[in-house]
Amino acid sequence: MSDEAQLKALRNRIDSIDEKVLELISERARCAQTVAEVKQKTLAEGEKPVFYRPEREAWVLKHIMELNKGPLDNEEVARLFREIMSACLALEEPLRVAYLGPEGTFTQAAALKHFGHSVVSVPMAAIDEIFREVAAGAVHFGVVPVENSTEGAINHTLDSFLEHDLAICGEVELRIHHHLLVGENTRTDKISRVYSHAQSLAQCRKWLDAHYPNVERVAVASNAEAARRVKGEWNSAAIAGDIAGELYGLTRIAEKIEDRPDNSTRFLMIGNQEVPPTGDDKTSIIVSMNNRPGVLHHLLQPFHENGIDLTRIETRPSRSGKWTYVFFIDFFGHQHDPLIKGALEKIREEAVALKILGSYPKAVL
Numbered sequence: 001m002s003d004e005a006q007l008k009a010l011r012n013r014i015d016s017i018d019e020k021v022l023e024l025i026s027e028r029a030r031c032a033q034t035v036a037e038v039k040q041k042t043l044a045e046g047e048k049p050v051f052y053r054p055e056r057e058a059w060v061l062k063h064i065m066e067l068n069k070g071p072l073d074n075e076e077v078a079r080l081f082r083e084i085m086s087a088c089l090a091l092e093e094p095l096r097v098a099y100l101g102p103e104g105t106f107t108q109a110a111a112l113k114h115f116g117h118s119v120v121s122v123p124m125a126a127i128d129e130i131f132r133e134v135a136a137g138a139v140h141f142g143v144v145p146v147e148n149s150t151e152g153a154i155n156h157t158l159d160s161f162l163e164h165d166l167a168i169c170g171e172v173e174l175r176i177h178h179h180l181l182v183g184e185n186t187r188t189d190k191i192s193r194v195y196s197h198a199q200s201l202a203q204c205r206k207w208l209d210a211h212y213p214n215v216e217r218v219a220v221a222s223n224a225e226a227a228r229r230v231k232g233e234w235n236s237a238a239i240a241g242d243i244a245g246e247l248y249g250l251t252r253i254a255e256k257i258e259d260r261p262d263n264s265t266r267f268l269m270i271g272n273q274e275v276p277p278t279g280d281d282k283t284s285i286i287v288s289m290n291n292r293p294g295v296l297h298h299l300l301q302p303f304h305e306n307g308i309d310l311t312r313i314e315t316r317p318s319r320s321g322k323w324t325y326v327f328f329i330d331f332f333g334h335q336h337d338p339l340i341k342g343a344l345e346k347i348r349e350e351a352v353a354l355k356i357l358g359s360y361p362k363a364v365l
């Protein structure tokens with residue numbers, strides 16, 4: 001067979017596979033529609049249906065990854081199924097998700113990575129507004145950054161958890177790559193100012209010291225805002241990621257300028273929904289303790305005794321009294337696991353206050 005003929009035959013085969021894939025995706029979508037009808041039917045008086053099931057979605061993705069035999073790698077396959085589920089869920093109920101805007105931020109990228117592209121993503125100007133929007137019921141979920149591997153905690157997010165009673169229902173991690181971006185009118189030899197979010201400026205501090213030591217660093221509300229400003233100025237550059245750069249038509253003059261190559265940010269999904277256990281979960285709590293000797297030891301003892309793995313502990317001054325502290329603690333396990341329940345009861349006895357922010361599936365993607 002000639003190469004030409006072989007290509008033609010392969011393309012015919014791909015066409016017929018695509019037809020089958022389409023048929024199966026449509027069948028799957030019809031199943032999701034029926035699931036929605038069943039969910040509606042089984043409701044008690046005044047009860048609202050819960051369409052989005054994070055524990056089920058985590059299971060579906062993990063199941064697919066276990067079955068996958070290649071040649072596509074697990075992450076690629078999971079990403080495709082992530083989008084199929086997102087589209088199926090949108091047939092049941094289109095989700096509205098608030099994120100830290102404007103369009104093009106890493107938080108928007110995190111929202112789409114977690115929920116897929118079939119959600120309606122709604123930009124907010126500040127982290128606190130995301131919490132308020134979710135609490136008011138104007139959106140189903142919110143996405144907020146919580147910690148960066150280079151710069152540590154995002155304090156605005158931690159403080160907002162103190163003020164609002166929302167439940168964490170998921171987490172997602174994103175590798176953060178920053179670039180130095182300029183507009184078409186920028187005189188690259190005359191750059192006297194660099195715009196970016198304070199976190200990003202900090203994540204690229206050493207690179208800036210080495211390459212642009214005398215350039216003024218201006219912190220703005222977001223990386224996307226930095227990219228937007230640069231467009232109209234001839235002597236400034238922005239530090240931002242791919243999406244913001246593309247959105248504002250900027251060019252990269254230096255790539256991946258973050259000081260640490262593993263720079264990543266963890267984001268949390270916040271809502272009003274408690275998530276049942278999946279067997280591979282994390283729990284986040286806030287504990288406030290009086291500042292007496294050995295306080296941290298008392299706090300951590302029940303975790304140690306029960307062999308619970310802590311993944312993070314963060315301290316913030318409490319808003320309610322001078323020298324009282326609140327601890328943000330994340331650990332593996334679900335609040336309904338007997339072991340975790342026991343440990344939380346012990347902590348409750350020792351603490352001034354204990355607030356469980358939620359148990360949620362460990363990030364799959």
Ligand SMILES: C=C(O[C@@H]1C=C(C(=O)O)C=C[C@H]1O)C(=O)O
Nearest residue numbers: 032035051052053056085088089
């Ligand atoms: C179909 C369901 O509803 C939603 C859609 C899912 C899917 O497409 O697989 C999974 C969980 C839910 O978010 C379900 O609850 O099973």
